[in-house]
Amino acid sequence: MDQEMGRQPHKLETTGRALPAAPLRANSKAVGERSEGVILGRLLELGRTVLLPFGNNQRYDLVVDSGRGAFIRGQCKTGRYRNGVVTFASCSTNGFTGKSQTYKDQADVFWIYCPELRKVYEVPVEAVGVKRGYLRVDAPRSRQKCMIRWARDYELPAAWGSGGDTR
Numbered sequence: 001m002d003q004e005m006g007r008q009p010h011k012l013e014t015t016g017r018a019l020p021a022a023p024l025r026a027n028s029k030a031v032g033e034r035s036e037g038v039i040l041g042r043l044l045e046l047g048r049t050v051l052l053p054f055g056n057n058q059r060y061d062l063v064v065d066s067g068r069g070a071f072i073r074g075q076c077k078t079g080r081y082r083n084g085v086v087t088f089a090s091c092s093t094n095g096f097t098g099k100s101q102t103y104k105d106q107a108d109v110f111w112i113y114c115p116e117l118r119k120v121y122e123v124p125v126e127a128v129g130v131k132r133g134y135l136r137v138d139a140p141r142s143r144q145k146c147m148i149r150w151a152r153d154y155e156l157p158a159a160w161g162s163g164g165d166t167r
Contacts, residue, residue, distance in 0.1 A: 035078040035113040036061055042120045042156055043111075059092075059106035075107040077133075079114035079121070084138030086114045086121065086151055090128045102130045111156075121154040 040062060043050050049065040060073035079086040090110065091100040103110075103125050110133060112121040121135060127149070128134070135151035 031078050032076070035115075036076040038113045039074075039076050039111045039120055042158070045158075046156065059103060060108075062111070072109060073107045074109045074111045074122075075103050075125075077110050077112045079112040079135070081114050081116040081137065084136060084140070086112065086117070086135040086137060088112045088133045089131070090125070090133040091131055100131065104130075119151075120156045121151060122156055123154045 040050060043062070043064060049067070051063040051065060051071070053060065053063065059075070061076040062074045064072040064074065066072060077088040077090075079088040088110065091102050093100045107125050110121075110123045110125060110128070112123065112133070112135070113119075114121070117137070123133060123135070134149060135154060136148050137151045140148070
């Protein structure tokens, strides 16, 4: 079936290296579900207890039990790496009305998966703007040093190594 649709079938790799990321499709729901799956997997690899809300009517996608009597509500986002920066939407937009809504007081963190870098970031909702969030990966050409939100400060470690490797 994959070959009929012009895609190469994935082969099971036994070398312990991560498989190449599957190409992203234009369907935003499928892209978001893929990011949510990667984020869920990373949190579980790190030994976190993850709760899945019933239905899809909540303003958060996942909840992590901190183990200290507190829960962390997280909204999963897909980040895009462009010009040395990971950028992501920090609000939701109603597809019918076009009205945007922030996550302030409705989620505690954003978990962002960037497919180009194969990295997951955890950013407090209050740390970013109301429309977009930006995490700088590469040094700016302007040599600016102040007021930079460095991606490395928010990166969740890969449980089995760096760069998305699974072993």
